[in-house]
Structures are given as C-alpha cells and as structure tokens.
Amino acid sequence: MKKRVTLADVAREAHVGIGTASRVLNDMPDVSPEKRKLVLSTMKKMNFKPNRIAQGLMSKPMKMLAVVVSDITSTFFSSIIKGIENNLPKEYGLMLFNTSLDTKRLHTALEMIYEKHADGLFFLGEHMDEITLNKLEQSHMPVVAVSSKIPFTNKKFPANFAYVSINNEQAAYLATDYLCESGHRRIALLISDIKDENVGFDRYNGYRRALLDNKIKLDSEIIFEGDLSLLSGYELTQKMINQTRNNLPTAIFAASDNAALGALRALHENNLSVPEDISIIGFDGIESTKFSTPSLTTISQPRLEMGEESVALMMKLISNDQLLERKMTLDFSFIKRESVQSKK
Amino acid sequence: MKKRVTLADVAREAHVGIGTASRVLNDMPDVSPEKRKLVLSTMKKMNFKPNRIAQGLMSKPMKMLAVVVSDITSTFFSSIIKGIENNLPKEYGLMLFNTSLDTKRLHTALEMIYEKHADGLFFLGEHMDEITLNKLEQSHMPVVAVSSKIPFTNKKFPANFAYVSINNEQAAYLATDYLCESGHRRIALLISDIKDENVGFDRYNGYRRALLDNKIKLDSEIIFEGDLSLLSGYELTQKMINQTRNNLPTAIFAASDNAALGALRALHENNLSVPEDISIIGFDGIESTKFSTPSLTTISQPRLEMGEESVALMMKLISNDQLLERKMTLDFSFIKRESVQSKK
DNA sequence: CTGAAAGCGCTTACAG
DNA sequence: CTGAAAGCGCTTACAG
Numbered sequence: 001m002k003k004r005v006t007l008a009d010v011a012r013e014a015h016v017g018i019g020t021a022s023r024v025l026n027d028m029p030d031v032s033p034e035k036r037k038l039v040l041s042t043m044k045k046m047n048f049k050p051n052r053i054a055q056g057l058m059s060k061p062m063k064m065l066a067v068v069v070s071d072i073t074s075t076f077f078s079s080i081i082k083g084i085e086n087n088l089p090k091e092y093g094l095m096l097f098n099t100s101l102d103t104k105r106l107h108t109a110l111e112m113i114y115e116k117h118a119d120g121l122f123f124l125g126e127h128m129d130e131i132t133l134n135k136l137e138q139s140h141m142p143v144v145a146v147s148s149k150i151p152f153t154n155k156k157f158p159a160n161f162a163y164v165s166i167n168n169e170q171a172a173y174l175a176t177d178y179l180c181e182s183g184h185r186r187i188a189l190l191i192s193d194i195k196d197e198n199v200g201f202d203r204y205n206g207y208r209r210a211l212l213d214n215k216i217k218l219d220s221e222i223i224f225e226g227d228l229s230l231l232s233g234y235e236l237t238q239k240m241i242n243q244t245r246n247n248l249p250t251a252i253f254a255a256s257d258n259a260a261l262g263a264l265r266a267l268h269e270n271n272l273s274v275p276e277d278i279s280i281i282g283f284d285g286i287e288s289t290k291f292s293t294p295s296l297t298t299i300s301q302p303r304l305e306m307g308e309e310s311v312a313l314m315m316k317l318i319s320n321d322q323l324l325e326r327k328m329t330l331d332f333s334f335i336k337r338e339s340v341q342s343k344k
Numbered sequence: 345m346k347k348r349v350t351l352a353d354v355a356r357e358a359h360v361g362i363g364t365a366s367r368v369l370n371d372m373p374d375v376s377p378e379k380r381k382l383v384l385s386t387m388k389k390m391n392f393k394p395n396r397i398a399q400g401l402m403s404k405p406m407k408m409l410a411v412v413v414s415d416i417t418s419t420f421f422s423s424i425i426k427g428i429e430n431n432l433p434k435e436y437g438l439m440l441f442n443t444s445l446d447t448k449r450l451h452t453a454l455e456m457i458y459e460k461h462a463d464g465l466f467f468l469g470e471h472m473d474e475i476t477l478n479k480l481e482q483s484h485m486p487v488v489a490v491s492s493k494i495p496f497t498n499k500k501f502p503a504n505f506a507y508v509s510i511n512n513e514q515a516a517y518l519a520t521d522y523l524c525e526s527g528h529r530r531i532a533l534l535i536s537d538i539k540d541e542n543v544g545f546d547r548y549n550g551y552r553r554a555l556l557d558n559k560i561k562l563d564s565e566i567i568f569e570g571d572l573s574l575l576s577g578y579e580l581t582q583k584m585i586n587q588t589r590n591n592l593p594t595a596i597f598a599a600s601d602n603a604a605l606g607a608l609r610a611l612h613e614n615n616l617s618v619p620e621d622i623s624i625i626g627f628d629g630i631e632s633t634k635f636s637t638p639s640l641t642t643i644s645q646p647r648l649e650m651g652e653e654s655v656a657l658m659m660k661l662i663s664n665d666q667l668l669e670r671k672m673t674l675d676f677s678f679i680k681r682e683s684v685q686s687k688k
Numbered sequence: 689c690t691g692a693a694a695g696c697g698c699t700t701a702c703a704g
Numbered sequence: 705c706t707g708a709a710a711g712c713g714c715t716t717a718c719a720g
Contacts, residue, residue, distance in 0.1 A: 006713055017691035022715060030689055047484070049461060053397060054696090054713035064460070067440075072429075073422045073631075082416055085442045090452060093460045096411075096440040098429045108434060116408070116437050117397055140393065230635050265635040287417075291574050291609040293637060350697055361707035366699060374705055398697035398712090695716085704706085 005046045014042040025050060053117075065314065066095040066113045067122040068106065074229075074258070076284045076303060077124050080146055083307020084122060089315070092119075099126055101227075106132065114139065120314050123148050136160070142317035144310045147301070149198050157326065162313040164306050166332040168199055171299045172206025172253070174334055175281045179251045180214035183343030184279060187211070188222040188249040190236050190259045200225075203255045203283070222249050226259070233262025241270050250278060250343060257282035257289050260296055264339075275341035285335060294338035302330050349390045358386040369394060409658065410439040410462040412453050414469040418573075418602070420628045420647060421468050424490055427651020428466060433659070436463075443470055445571070450476065458483065464658050467492050480504070486661035488654045491645070493542050501670065506657040508650050510676040512543055515643045516550025516597070518678055519625045523595045524558035527687030528623060531555070532566040532593040534580050534603045544569075547599045547627070566593050570603070577606025585614050594622060594687060601626035601633050601642055604683075608636060619685035629679060638682035646674050 011021040016035055023031050024039040031039075042048075067084065069077050081096075088094060095118060097109035106126060113121060120142040127149040128136075136143050137158040146164045157163075179187050189207050192200040204223075211218055224240060226232035233254060241248065254260035260282030264274055272278055274294055282289055285300025309328055355365040360379055367375050368383040375383075386392075411428065413421050425440075432438060439462060441453035450470060457465060464486040471493040472480075480487050481502040490508045501507075523531050533551050536544040548567075555562055568584060570576035577598060585592065598604035604626030608618055616622055618638055626633055629644025653672055 004713095007715095008713075011691095018714085019691060019693095019716080020689085023690090026715085032689060035689085049458070051461070051713055055715080072416075072426055073419050075417050075419065075422075078417045078419075078422050081440070082442055082444075085416075085440075090456070093439050093456055094441070095408075095437045096425070096429075097438070098426055100426075112434070112437055117399075230631055234635060261632065262635055265637060265639075268637045287574055288605065288632060291578060291606055293609060293612045295609075348697095351699095352697075355707095362698085363700080363707060363709095364705085367706090370699085376705060379705085395697050399699080690720085691718105693716100693718085696712105696714090698712090700709105700711085702707105702709085 004051070005048050007048070007050070010039065010042050010046055010048050013046060014039050063089075063092045064095060064116065064118050065092050065120045065122065066097065066109075066116075066118040067124060068097045068099060068109050068113075068126055070099055070101045070125040070127075072096070072098040074125075075286045075288070076256070076301070079286070079303035080124055080307040080310070083304035084311055085307070086304065087308040087311040089311075101126070103129065110135065113141075120144070120318055122146060122310055122314070123150075133158070142314055144314045144317070146306055146310050147199060149200070160317065162310075162317055162326040162328070164310050164313065164328045164330065165198070166301050166330050168202035169206040169209070171283070171332045171334075172203035172255070173210045174206075175283070175299055176207045176210035176253050177214065178334070178336075179253060179279060179281065179340065180210060180216065182251075182279070182340060184249075184251040185216055186219075186222065186247070186249045187216075187251045187253055188224065188240055190224050190226065190228070190233055190252060190254040190256075190263065192228050192255060193225055194223075200255070207253060228254075228256035228259045230258045230262040233259030234266045235262075237263040237266035238270075241266065241272075248272075248278070251340070252278060252280045254280065255283050257284045257286045257296060257298055260298070260339075261288065261292055264292060264294075264296075275339050279340040281340060285333070289335075289337070297337045297340045298335050300333045300335050302332070305330055348395070349392050351392070351394070354383065354386050354390055354392050357390060358383050407433075407436045408439060408460065408462050409436050409464045409466065410441065410453075410457045410460075411466040411468060412441045412443060412450065412457075412470055414443055414445045414471075415573075416440070416442040418469075419630045419632070420600070420645070423630070423647035424468055424651040424654070427648035428655055429651070430648065431652040431655040433655075445470070447473065454479065457485075464488070464662055466490060466654055466658070467494075477502070486658055488658045488661070490650055490654050491543060493544070504661065506654075506661055506670040506672070508654050508657065508672045508674065509542070510645050510674050512546035513550040513553070515627070515676045515678075516547035516599070517554045518550075519627070519643055520551045520554035520597055521558065522678070522680075523597060523623060523625065523684065524554060524560065526595075526623065526684060528595040529560055530563075530566070530591070530593045531560075531595045531597055532568065532584055534568050534570065534572070534577055534596060534598040534600075534607065536572050536599060537569055538567075544599070551597060572598075572600035572603045574602045574606040577603030578610045579606075581607040581610035582614075585610065585616070592616075592622070595684070596622060596624045598624065599627050601628045601630045601640060604640055604642070605632065605636060608638075608640075608683075619683050623684040625684060629677070633679075633681070641681045641684045642679050644677045644679050646676070649674055 007021050011018040024036050099105040123145040140160050144162045194200050194204045224236040226236045260280050282296045282298035289296035289298050351365050355362040368380050443449040467489040488506045538544050538548045568580040570580045626640045626642035629642050633640035633642050
C-alpha cells in the first residue's frame with residue numbers, strides 16, 4: 001500500500017510554497033497563471049487527492065449524512081431514500097446502512113456512523129431501542145426519524161431529534177371506516193407488532209376507533225401480527241382462512257401494501273375472489289398497487305415528499321435554526337381502486 | 345458563537361497532561377482511577393464533545409465505498425445492494441447515489457465520489473458513457489459493475505474494472521426457446537434499448553437466436569423498447585395490443601419482471617387472460633413474481649449473490665490481488681410458474 | 689503574487 | 705502511570 005500523496009508533496013515537486021498549492025487547490029485568486037498551471041499539472045501527474053478530513057479540520061466540516069433503513073428492498077423505504085437524494089444539498093454525501101431489523105446490525109451501523117463522522121442521521125422504519133435512543137441523544141448528532149418506531153412515550157423528545165410521518169391513526173381510521181360504510185362488519189386486520197410505539201400502535205388504534213364508531217365489536221381473533229412483507233401477508237391470510245373457515249371476514253385491512261398483495265395471492269389460491277368475496281385495503285401506496293389485479297385500494301403516503309421534508313428538517317437541525325415544530329405530519333391520500341366492494 | 349471546548353481545555357482545567365485526557369477519552373488503560381475520574385467529571389462539567397474530524401485525521405484512512413444505481417426503487421437493484429451490505433467488511437461505509445438514469449446526476453455523483461475519497465465504486469444498472477468510462481479508468485479507483493451497460497466493445501477492459509452478471513444471452517435464449525417448445529410461434533419482446541452494449545443487446549440476441557433455431561422469422565413489429573418499469577411494461581403492452589389487434593402474439597417475453605407485471609395488468613384490462621390467451625415470461629426473479637396472479641414464470645438472477653460477489657471482487661481489486669478473471673458470470677435459474685401455457 | 693510559519697483538535701510514540 | 709512534544713494534512717494570516 002503506497003503512501004498517499006499530500007499537498008506538501010505536490011508543492012515540493014512543483015517547487016512552490018505549500019500556501020500557493022493550497023490556493024490553487026481552492027481556486028483562490030492571487031496566483032500567477034503560470035504557477036497555477038504548474039501546480040495543477042503536478043497534481044494531476046502525481047494523482048493528488050485532497051484529504052477531506054484535513055480540510056474539514058480547519059473550516060468546512062465534512063459533509064456526510066447517513067441513513068439507517070430496516071429494509072432497503074421495500075419500495076416504500078427506497079422511495080423515501082430517493083426523496084432524500086432528490087433534495088440533498090449537493091455538497092453532501094449519503095451513507096447507507098441496511099439493518100434487516102437486526103439489532104446487532106443496527107448497533108454496528110451506528111458505530112460506523114460515529115466513526116465516519118456523519119453530520120446527521122436519517123432513521124427509516126427501524127425500531128429504536130432505548131439504548132440506541134440514549135446514545136443518539138447524547139451524541140447530539142441530528143437525527144430525523146421517518147416512519148420509525150421510537151419510544152418517546154416516557155421521555156421528552158430529544159433536542160437533536162425530528163420526526164416525519166403521516167397521521168397513522170387517522171389514516172387507519174379512514175380506511176376502516178370506509179369498509180364499515182361499505183357494509184362490512186367483519187374486518188380482519190393485518191398489522192405489525194402492536195406494541196410498537198408508533199406506527200403499528202397508531203394504525204391499530206385507528207382501526208379500533210373506526211370499529212367503535214361503527215358499533216362493531218373488536219374481535220382479536222381476526223387481528224394478525226406479522227412483519228408486513230409479501231410473504232407475511234400471504235401467510236397471515238392463509239392462517240386467517242384456516243382459522244375462520246366457517247365465519248370468514250368479508251374484508252381485510254392490511255397495514256402495508258405488500259401484506260395486502262400477499263393476501264391477494266392467498267385468497268386467490270383458496271378460490272376466494274377479491275372484491276366479490278372479500279374486500280381489501282392496503283397501506284403505503286407503492287406503485288405496484290396500481291398494476292395488481294384487482295388494483296388495490298390503499299392509503300398512499302407521500303414517500304418522495306417524506307424524504308424531501310426530512311432533508312429540510314435535517315438542514316435546520318444542522319444549522320441550529322429555531323425549529324418550532326420538530327414533528328412534521330404530512331398529508332396522506334386515500335386512493336380508491338378495485339379491491340373493495342360494497343355489501344349494501 | 346462561543347468557542348468549542350477542546351481536549352486541551354479539559355486537560356488544563358483538570359491539571360493533567362493532554363495525553364492523559366486523550367487516554368481517558370479513548371478508554372485506554374494506564375490511567376490511574378483517580379485521574380480518570382477527575383478527567384471524566386471535568387469533561388462533563390465543561391460539556392466537552394470530542395471533535396470527530398480531528399480524531400479521524402490521525403487514525404486509519406477513511407474506508408468508504410460508493411454505489412451508483414440507476415433506480416433504487418427497483419427491488420432488483422435494492423436486493424443487490426442488500427447483498428453488498430451483507431458481505432461488506434465492517435470497517436467500510438457505503439455511500440449511495442441514485443441517478444434515475446440522468447447523466448447529469450451521474451456526473452455529479454461521480455464528482456462527489458472523487459471528493460469524498462471513496463476507495464471503490466459499485467456501478468449498478470447504469471449506462472456508462474464513454475466520458476465517464478475514461479474518467480473512471482484514469483482515476484484508478486476500483487470499479488465493479490453489476491448488470492450495467494458498459495461500452496467495452498472498442499477498448500480493452502480497464503485494469504481497475506471488474507464485472508458481475510449472468511449470461512444474459514443464454515438466459516434469454518432459454519426463455520424464448522421454452523416458449524417455442526410450448527408451441528408459440530408469435531412471441532413479442534419487451535426490451536430495454538437494444539443498442540445498449542450489454543444487457544439489452546445480449547437479451548435481444550438470445551431471443552433472436554432462439555427464434556432462429558426454431559425456424560421462426562424475426563418480426564420487428566412485435567419488438568418493443570422501453571425502460572422496463574411497471575409503467576413501461578403496461579404501456580408497451582397497450583401499444584402492442586393496439587398495433588396487432590388482428591394478429592396478436594400468443595406470448596410475451598419481457599426482459600424484466602416489472603415490465604411483465606405491467607403487461608399482466610394491461611392484458612387484464614383488455615380482457616385477455618394469462619396464460620390462456622397469452623403466455624408471459626419475465627426476467628430477474630423479484631419476489632413479487634411469486635405472489636402475482638397468475639404467478640410469473642421468470643429467469644431468476646441471483647441478486648444477493650451478485651452483491652456479495654461484487655464485494656469479493658472489490659476487495660481483490662483494492663488489495664491489488666492478481667485477478668485472473670475480472671468478469672464474473674453467475675448462474676441464473678429458470679423458474680416455471682403459472683404464466684405460460686402450452687399450445688400443443 | 690508568494691513562501692515560511694502557526695495553527696485546527698486530536699493521537700501516538702517517547703522518556704521518565 | 706504521566707506529561708511534553710511531534711505529528712496528521714490542510715488553511716490562513718503575515719510579512720515581504
């Protein structure tokens with residue numbers, strides 16, 4: 001491994017002062033054209049790359065942001081990342097860490113992020129344990145959580161945190177209420193861990209409130225918890241069909257589109273038609289819901305916008321602006337397609 | 345703006361040497377418990393935060409790899425990235441750049457990558473123009489291209505490059521030949537730009553060779569070029585239906601699963617059943633092909649493995665090992681599901 | 689315009 | 705165990 005070439009090496013080689021070399025490197029005035037040319041060509045010849053870390057030491061801080069995501073292969077999350085990229089000031093780089101919801105990987109990622117001197121962290125869809133939360137709070141590194149599960153309940157919202165999401169409770173309420181309005185009285189729920197502090201819990205509550213308002217008794221027999229992947233939606237639905245053979249729900253509210261799509265397949269394999277036999281509503285609004293058969297009625301989250309707004313919040317956190325509201329709630333939309341049928 | 349408190353400040357305040365303070369900061373041995381306690385409490389009292397940048401200056405060089413990807417929201421690519429993450433030595437960070445196939449963004453990303461001193465670059469699914477190729481070749485930065493379009497044809501394979509893919513020609517041949525064997529004689533092709541140096545061209549050639557071997561005349565009227573997204577597959581198929589109303593193909597070979605899934609929807613909307621009226625084969629093997637109705641017959645690329653092998657190649661490139669073969673071809677598999685029907 | 693020198697805030701031998 | 709000192713690779717006054 002050969003030693004890296006420094007500005008001093010270049011200056012020596014070009015027979016100029018290191019100050020001059022630095023001025024050339026930074027495109028500053030007050031350098032004669034000849035010397036500038038000489039230095040430039042020497043840099044090229046020696047294949048000189050400035051050391052960003054050393055540069056950062058004096059003035060400009062290293063611009064690097066990190067994102068920790070629970071599952072990069074979910075298009076819901078990758079769309080948010082795309083939104084982040086779209087809005088990222090161009091001097092920033094973005095480091096990616098995929099945890100697959102593995103706590104050990106999460107911790108390794110965080111170690112790495114500290115080590116690499118990230119200026120801020122986007123936290124997507126990952127469950128944040130107390131230890132991590134405390135560590136991050138103490139690090140004072142700006143953290144923007146997007147659609148993540150954070151145990152804020154017992155403590156106050158840390159000063160270096162911001163949060164972007166939609167109103168999950170309200171969205172779940174709307175979807176469930178729509179099913180009720182359509183005459184459904186037995187509505188199954190496919191949901192992530194209900195004990196999650198935010199997302200799962202909020203959606204569950206919205207579902208519950210809608211049932212209540214429509215005078216339908218909550219039936220825990222038709223509430224199924226899983227990781228909301230395609231496979232999970234498929235398996236949960238199989239289980240539902242097996243367990244409720246004689247009294248099938250007439251509708252399913254799935255807390256993710258992928259789960260809904262998995263459910264669609266499971267129903268098909270059991271000769272159940274959607275929406276004739278069973279109606280389905282999904283959640284997220286990923287692109288493929290438009291192309292499934294039947295196309296899926298769903299709650300659409302503004303994924304790109306969520307990413308873009310996260311960056312805006314991040315920049316404010318970094319520049320220490322007064323942030324009046326550090327919890328940003330964006331609008332969702334309810335997209336009605338083919339997967340719901342009225343029973344009236 | 346008050347001045348930030350440094351380690352030297354802490355050392356002075358605690359009446360110890362700066363070296364001792366540093367040792368305490370880094371949890372190193374050889375510090376008496378009393379001094380350690382003293383320094384620790386002084387740090388706390390003064391609200392000292394170590395400057396990570398200065399820390400980074402001394403310590404080992406920044407290990408950082410970069411990935412440039414044409415579309416992060418494609419699960420084909422995000423799965424490869426997941427594979428890369430899986431196999432990445434833990435001291436490395438991974439920077440992500442999404443280009444959306446926009447050349448300007450590609451160039452910005454590359455600038456950034458140079459600036460941030462990446463130790464290597466993964467190039468996923470992006471078309472590499474000549475300028476970029478030359479730049480990268482001159483930079484001597486290790487580059488591993490995965491399923492990318494690189495104009496190698498006229499020049500020799502650069503020494504700092506490696507390439508991972510499957511045998512696209514062979515895979516396309518197999519899929520097309522299978523349709524022929526099933527009695528189909530009129531097979532439409534949904535494909536990316538055929539003039540692409542690698543992927544599109546190779547798959548097109550495989551398709552062509554299979555037709556030839558089965559004594560079927562190539563018909564350019566039923567070859568449709570697009571970007572292979574869900575929407576593109578949908579639109580191309582609509583176009584196909586409109587243009588061939590009286591002489592519809594009996595089968596479609598789509599060069600991506602997403603295009604195949606889009607086609608599925610377009611056919612459904614035109615009251616064409618799959619596979620009864622038209623058979624379909626996709627390409628990539630993404631998870632959702634298992635859950636569509638009908639489930640999709642497809643060529644499956646080993647996405648995680650492609651990511652993992654890319655890292656292995658990258659590490660060899662970085663450590664300058666002798667690389668006997670810098671083009672790695674992995675095995676694909678042909679997955680037969682419900683979307684093809686025999687006409688015999 | 690230009691070069692020698694003094695930092696930036698830490699880490700790491702080195703001598704005791 | 706401990707402190708003084710020499711860097712890390714660059715930037716920024718400063719004097720000419």
